[in-house]
Amino acid sequence: LSELGSESAKIKAMGIMDKLSTDKTVKVLNILEKNIQDGSKLSTLLNHNNDTEDEERLWRDLIMERVTKSADACLTAINIMTSPNMPKAVYIEDIIERVIQYTKFHSQNTLYPQYDPVYRVDPHGGGVLSSKAKRAKCSTHKQRVIVMLYNKVCDIVSSLSELLEIQLLTDTTILQISSMGITPFFVENVSELQLCAIKLVTAVSNF
Numbered sequence: 001l002s003e004l005g006s007e008s009a010k011i012k013a014m015g016i017m018d019k020l021s022t023d024k025t026v027k028v029l030n031i032l033e034k035n036i037q038d039g040s041k042l043s044t045l046l047n048h049n050n051d052t053e054d055e056e057r058l059w060r061d062l063i064m065e066r067v068t069k070s071a072d073a074c075l076t077a078i079n080i081m082t083s084p085n086m087p088k089a090v091y092i093e094d095i096i097e098r099v100i101q102y103t104k105f106h107s108q109n110t111l112y113p114q115y116d117p118v119y120r121v122d123p124h125g126g127g128v129l130s131s132k133a134k135r136a137k138c139s140t141h142k143q144r145v146i147v148m149l150y151n152k153v154c155d156i157v158s159s160l161s162e163l164l165e166i167q168l169l170t171d172t173t174i175l176q177i178s179s180m181g182i183t184p185f186f187v188e189n190v191s192e193l194q195l196c197a198i199k200l201v202t203a204v205s206n207f
Contacts, residue, residue, distance in 0.1 A: 001072035003036060005152075008079035017083030024071045025080060030160045032073040039070030040102040044110045064145050067106060071152040078159040082166060083085055091167045100173065103156050104180045107193075111153060114146050115189040150193070157181070157196040161203040178204050 011017050017025075042063050077095055080086070088139060112119040129169040163169075169177070184193045 001069050005072040005075040008076045012079045012083040022087045022089050029077055029092055029095055032077045033098055035073035036070050036098045036102055039067040042067055048140040058160050068149055070102055071149055072104055074156050082162040084160050091132045109175055111150055112187050116187045154192050156198045157200055161200040164203040
C-alpha cells in the first residue's frame with residue numbers, strides 16, 4: 001500500500017491516471033475502502049491491560065502498522081480522485097466519507113495528543129489533562145512512525161482541498177470537512193497541518 005501510494009502520486013503528476021480502465025479503477029477504490037476502514041477507528045493509546053511494557057509496545061506497533069496502512073490507502077484513493085480528467089464513476093461518496101472519518105479520528109486521537117500535551121488523556125483517569133499540563137514541557141522527540149503518519153495526514157488534507165475544486169460534495173460531507181479544517185488552528189506544534197488546513201478552509205469557502 002505504501003508503494004501504491006507513492007506510485008499513484010507519480011501517475012497523478014504525469015496526468016495519465018485517466019488512461020486506466022474505469023472498471024478496474026473503481027474496483028481498486030473499493031478494495032482501498034476496506035483497507036481504510038480497517039484502521040479508521042483504531043486507538044493507538046497503549047493498552048494498559050497488558051502485563052508487561054514489551055507487550056504494550058508490541059500491541060501498539062501492530063496497531064500503528066494497521067493505521068499507517070489505512071493512511072496509505074487514503075492517499076492512494078485521493079490521488080486517484082484528484083488526478084486530471086477522471087470519470088465521474090471514481091468519485092464514490094462512501095470512500096470520500098471514509099477518508100474524512102479516518103483523517104478526523106487520527107488527527108484528534110493519535111496526532112494531536114502527540115504534538116500538544118493539552119490533548120493527552122490523563123493515564124490516571126480523569127479524562128484530558130488539565131491546563132496545568134504546560135505546553136512548554138512537551139517533548140519534541142517523536143516516534144518515526146508518528147512523524148510519518150503526520151506527514152501522510154498533511155498530504156490527505158491538502159489533497160481533499162483539491163477534491164473540493166473538482167467534485168461537488170454533499171452538505172454533510174462539507175460540514176465534516178469544515179470542522180476538520182478548523183480544528184488544527186487550536187492545536188500547538190502542528191504548523192504544517194495548519195498550512196494544509198488553510199488551503200482546505202479556503203477551498204470550502206469557495207465551494
